[in-house]
Amino acid sequence: MKFIMKNQAISIRYGLLIAAALIIYFLLLSLLGLHTDPIYSLFNGVITGAGIYLCIKNYQTYKGMKFKYQKGFMAGIISGFLATFIFTLFFGIYATNFDPNFITEILEGWQNDNNTNIAMLLFVVATMGFATSLVLTLAFMQLFKSSWNTRQAKKDLAS
Template sequence: MKNKAISLRYGFGISILLIIYFLLLSAVGLHTKPIFSLVNGLITGVGIYYAIKSYRAHKKEKFKYQKGFMTGLTTGFLATLIFTVFFGIYASNIDNDFANDLLNNWEADYSTGLGLLLFVVAVMGFATTLVLTLSFMQLFKDSWNTKAGKKHTFSEEKSS
């Protein structure tokens, strides 16, 4: 399975879980409380972790850091894009008062609207994806603190 197929599967899965979680919060009236968006990071993190883990299991010894990193980024970016589109549809068509209720928590001196809200949601998702992918790749990359890793490092220095 290619890293794109893994990214698509996990990216869609993450976005579906994010949407379900948001709708559950909406059902109990907690969707305007930003503190609950912390769980979005947890959902995204678990999905990215398992996407990279799945890709590494598929590639085995052919696993490359760059490809694993791209798998994590693609997975998280896809999930963020899908959730941001849903968020925009929800805020503009389903619950017209949602954006105003959420934006009332922000400083009244700024000109805020749905566009800025969607931008913030997307940036938060992209930033979360980047940080989590960098963090998880530290777990999945091969260690150079082994005899084989040290031999690999010294052979590269000699050939340079």
């Protein structure tokens, strides 16, 4: 039980750090007037990726070189999903309470014939964050997983 709590503590800590970095980056873009340009949201993937990588690396350091793929994957995915959830909440609060023109500015390219509103925008932000977290966690776990091409792994598979 203590192992599960430590795994979750690592994931939660990194999830909070990723969310804080995403929020700070968004606020910095807002100060510069660049927060309505979607090209800058590409850097969100870099921030999320760095946080997930560090989360899995920290988990590996805690567990040692031999750790289960599923546990490392869970650590990365929890941190990414938590960060996405927190950032989406912040984004919704910001878009509805702090900058009333933000929704209009960001959605003006979308509102051709569609009935797009804040709910659709939040859905897109959340979906992008969850997809980024899933793909990056899968990619990073390829770096951290144990190789099955060793003599010991072949012995373990044979038994």
